[in-house]
Amino acid sequence: MTGSIHRRANLIGVLASLAMLGGWGSVAIAAEGVKSPDYEAIVAAPDRSDADRQTDLRRQPAKMLAFTGARPGMQVLDMDANAGYSTELLARAVAPDGVVYAQDSAEVIERFVKDKFDIRAQKPAMKNVVHVVRNFDDPIPPDVNGLDLITFFFAYHDVTYMAVDRAVMNKKMFAALKPGGFLVIADHSARPGDGTNVGKTLHRIEESTLRQEIEAAGFKLVSEADFLRHPEDPRDAAVFHPPVPVDEFVLKYQKPL
Structure with missing residues (x-):
């Protein structure tokens, strides 16, 4: 019996270590009967909209969800939720029994979102979502902490040309995560040397620039994904109507234990 207990404890330890090194999405969490949901089934849910299914074609949401490791019971902050495509997923x-805090600034709501999020919020799938209207550099309500996961999808480049203190924003995200919690960030890739200069014109950001800013807040890179990489993209055109698929990077950071 004692040997069995030790073997089980060792297995749990190995699974936990692998999860932290490779990301929760790469390992089924078998310990204590907890496992990741069926992400393909989530994407295939019959009550999702046709518009969202069109977005799926370029976003590969099942792979993205698996990379984030989102699973039942988690507390998640979705930065720049916008119309709520990723929030709903x-x-x-x-x-x-989990909850998603969907952050939008008042400026973004006024200029881009309007009532789109409110319409989506009426869906049963959104019942565990809290819409948080706060500035980017103060995005988390004071009573929210110990988050398991923060996502920031295809919008970090936008805050580079807004009145946002990104260093403060990144430190606030870091503080809101529990030790061992994750930040998954994805964006449209710019050319080397572009930095943040093309955020407003091409809606891109240089990956190395974003990494430097995120890591300055204390985050440690633990994994990166290539399922949205398109090396054929010259990265010199705006992302809305590109001549070829847009090259996009996907990074997973962790708050150290």
């Missing part, structure tokens, strides 16, 4: 992944 995350809400489905953490259901039934």
Whole structure:
């Protein structure tokens, strides 16, 4: 019996170590009966909209969800939720007892979102979502802490040309995560040397620049994904109507234990 207990403890330790090194999405969390949801089934849910299914074609949401490791019971902050495409997917992944805080600034809501998020929020799949209207450099309500996961999808480049103190924003995200919690960030790739200079014109950001800013807040890179990489993209055109698929990077950071 003692040997069995030790073997089980060692297995749990190995799984936990692998999860932290490679990301929760790469390892099924078998310990204590907890496992990741069926991400393909989440994406295939019949009550998702046709518009979202069109977005799926370029976003590969099942792979993205798996990379984030979102699973039931998690507390998640979705930065720049906008119309809520990713928010809804995350809400489905953490259901039934998890929660997703969907952050938008008042400026973004006024210029881009309007009532799109409110319409989506009426769906049953959004019942565990809290819409948080706060500035980017103060994105987390004071009573929210110990988050398991923060996502920041294809919008970090936008804050480079807004009145946002990105260093403060990144430190606030770092502080809101529990030790061992993850930040998954994805964006449109710019050319070497472009830095943040093309955020408003091409809606891209140089990957190395973003990495430097995120890591300055204390985050440690633990994994990166290539499922949205397109090396054929010259990265010199705006992302909205590109001549070839847009090259995009996907990074997973962790708050050290």
